Amino acid sequence: MITVAEPPRGEMTLVAGRPRALLDVPTHYCPGCTHGLIHRLVGEVIDELEIRTRTIGVASVGCSVFAYDYFDVDFQQAAHGRAPAVATGIKRVLPDRVVFTYQGDGDLASIGAAEILHAAARGERITVIFVNNAVYGMTGGQMAPTTLPGMRTTTTPLGRDVRVHGYPLRMTELLAQLDGVAYAARAAVIDPAHIVKAKRAIRAAFTAQIEDRGLGLVEVLSTCPINWGLDPIQSLKWCETHMIPAYPLGVFKNVLA
């Protein structure tokens, strides 16, 4: 499943390269952030499914607001939380195109909770990539709807007190219950084995749309070293030891199976 983006040079053979669906540009993401990795997985899946020239992405608000600068597909940038509504508008008038949203936890689980819930309830034939790093990254590390109990953020300086701030939202489990959802899974990108599984989930979430089965959703547990105050390696470890126990990995719904 390796895409060869450039011809071999000299005596050497290129065995891995940039996916065709990604542009050859540097990203603005912080060192150790896993957005770039998740972009790559989405790009590889778009290549493998051969849908690049009929895919339209919807970028959200947050760190991934400039996703449209990195994918070589048509893109619309949506208001905070509204990406599923924008995607609905696109998909309904262009039903034979592939439409995906790329949203963070604040965008999807807080300000856009209504839009994702109803897009899922309607069974919109769209794919949702939901990146959960338990924090508002772009605004500088505030509490997100997915912040863990006790976790320190700039708006929970003493740690998230559930008596004050409530509990984290497990959106994938919640959405998996809806009849309009064809595929719902949670994955992590902490090591090669998990990354392979994450890619498989992303591929299934696109396939659910392409096969006209319903909404496909993948929640990807991500890292935010800068706002977590950890280095990239520690962040991956923290994701494994703290995020995964709170957000169990797995496929919660799959009508394709």
Next chain:
Amino acid sequence: MTRPMTRVLMKGNEAIAEAAIRAGCKAYFAYPITPQTELAEYMARRLPEAGGVFVQAESEVAAINMVYGAAGAGARAMTSTSSPGFSLMMEGLSYVVGARLPCVVVDVMRGGPGLGNIAPSQGDYFQATRSLGHGDSHGIVLAPSTVQEAVDLVGVAFDLADRYRLPALIAADGLLGQMMEPVLLPDPRTPPPAPVWATTGADRDRRVITSVYLVPEDLERRVLDLMETFRVIEHVEPRFETYRTDDADVIVVAYGSMARIARSAVDRVRREGIAAGLVRPITLWPFPREPFGRPARVWLVAELSGGQMIQDVRLAVDGRAPVEFYGRVGGMVPSPLEIANAIRSAATKKEGAPA
């Protein structure tokens, strides 16, 4: 020569819906709210038959964002609502303007503020004309005063929206939405093909629709371009109608349903020998300034609000004559007699006053 058109009796809301379909509207998204709900119901029934898409949105917030997506994908897209829902659309409309997307939004205004009531009002004038949401944001605002004019302006709205890549609003009120009048419906039109900027997902250079420009120099350039478009619109697109203004001492300024009442009032006081006339703005933004060059002794603004358009009238009159106001609020609609009394009072009060 097109085939002869038939006059049919239609409710304002339904006539607007049918006119939109005939103007090539292919995508409609809305949330139920009185007094515009018949528009959504008509669309639910008729638009799919006409090859379009109807989706009942979970909120007006979602509806305007669905419009954003569909318009960005190159379809003639529309939503309709009433005042509280119009408030909810402000966020999305700012993005529509920022991303330069064409669409049509119908606001069948009702009494406010807050939940107010479902009776006719013109209380959304400020919200519609001053700024659509945050930022330097304008849409073209058309204010029909009859069901026939509403039908005609819906087609105009789609064309203006496409021409300037901006939202075009139909500012109606509960009276116009609910009343039935005979209308001539236009022949169905084929919508224009998807524009060259539309994100249609095809094998060519990628296209991006966005309103975010983090570098101030980039955003300034973008907004200055928008301002230039606004200046062109202000120059080219103002529309208005005048009635018996040639020799008028007192000129009433009213739009929409209120203009019909004011017109009756003008006829009534004319019979008493008062030289009254009427200026009826058809575009609320751009506001038509030209008719206010007339040498009236006094202007009387009549609105179904506490006094909103009067600000534009005062700017246009620019202190050359007094500008009086008569308004009803809370969904109350005045009779022609009430307006006639206001005209008499304006005429009397200013008698002998220096020009």
